[in-house]
Amino acid sequence: VQLVESGGGLVQPGRSLKLSCAASGFTFTNHYMAWVRQAPKKGLEWVATISSSGSRTYYADSVKGRFTVSRDNAKSSLYLQMNSLKSEDTATYYCARDDWFAYWGQGTLVTVSS
Amino acid sequence: VQMTQSPSYLAASPGESISISCKASRSISNNLAWYQEKPGKANKLLIHSASTLQSGTPSRFSGSGSGTDFTLTIRSLESEDFAVYYCQQFNEYPLTFGSGTKLEIK
Numbered sequence: 001v002q003l004v005e006s007g008g009g010l011v012q013p014g015r016s017l018k019l020s021c022a023a024s025g026f027t028f029t030n031h032y033m034a035w036v037r038q039a040p041k042k043g044l045e046w047v048a049t050i051s052s053s054g055s056r057t058y059y060a061d062s063v064k065g066r067f068t069v070s071r072d073n074a075k076s077s078l079y080l081q082m083n084s085l086k087s088e089d090t091a092t093y094y095c096a097r098d099d100w101f102a103y104w105g106q107g108t109l110v111t112v113s114s
Numbered sequence: 115v116q117m118t119q120s121p122s123y124l125a126a127s128p129g130e131s132i133s134i135s136c137k138a139s140r141s142i143s144n145n146l147a148w149y150q151e152k153p154g155k156a157n158k159l160l161i162h163s164a165s166t167l168q169s170g171t172p173s174r175f176s177g178s179g180s181g182t183d184f185t186l187t188i189r190s191l192e193s194e195d196f197a198v199y200y201c202q203q204f205n206e207y208p209l210t211f212g213s214g215t216k217l218e219i220k
Contacts, residue, residue: 034209044149044157044200046209058207100147100162100204 001025001103003095008108011085019108021078021095028076029053032098035069035080037091038107045091048080049098063089085112115139115203119212125220128191134215136184136201144180145205151198151214160199161186193219 007019021033035047048069049058057069068081078095092107116139126132136146144164149157159168161177164184174189188195196219201212 043214044151044202044211046202046211049207049209060208094157096157100159100168101149101157101202102159102162102168104157106156 001097003097003103003105005093005095005105005108008093008110010111010113012114013085013087013112015085016081016083017085017110019080019082019093019095019110021080021105023076023078023095023097026097026103028071029073033069033071033078034096034098034101035078036094036096036101036104037089038094039088039091042091047093050078082110085110087112115142115206115210117201117203117210117212119201119215121215122213123216123218125218126191127220128193130191131187131189132191132217133188134186134199134201134217136179136186136212138182138184138203138205141181142203142205145203146177146179146184147202147204148175148177148186149200149202150195151200162204188217191217 002024004022011017034049037047050069054071066084070079090112092109094107095105097103118137120135146164148161151157160171165177176187178185199215
């Protein structure tokens, strides 16, 4: 199982960014997937989960209405569209396979700063 | 569901045994997992369903509890066990983590 995040970087407050997670080594279509983040020197925070078909999504209150999780099962890829970014969204973002988060990527750093 | 994890910091010596507590603000049945975080490594699922060892987790790790009170115990600490540990509830959305316990070598 391999999960590889990409798309992080430095972005100004109020702007948008889209993260990607490329999955391999398992049948992507069989699994819910999730995004988890960790602000610098802070703990883990669940961000969003998407069902295996993509028909159901769940969000943390802190990102609801600003972030959208999606997936492309044909490409075994997970996405996180982040809009109206705030400084408090600065974190390393991890994708995880949502069976008890048994597998995690190495993360991609998002820095929101002017 | 709020997860209250304690202690936030723990110093112990190799060979000792330690326990970490995780309390849920309401019942989560046994829908709890424990993770290990180490610098430069992907987070590792240690235990799920409160007490089921994930494949590859050494038997010196154990989890117990149900409802609101949970414990992670590590018997006979080894050098590789010094890390940060988190609990997480999977009973309902939003999923929530404990605040973490940093286990350091004394």
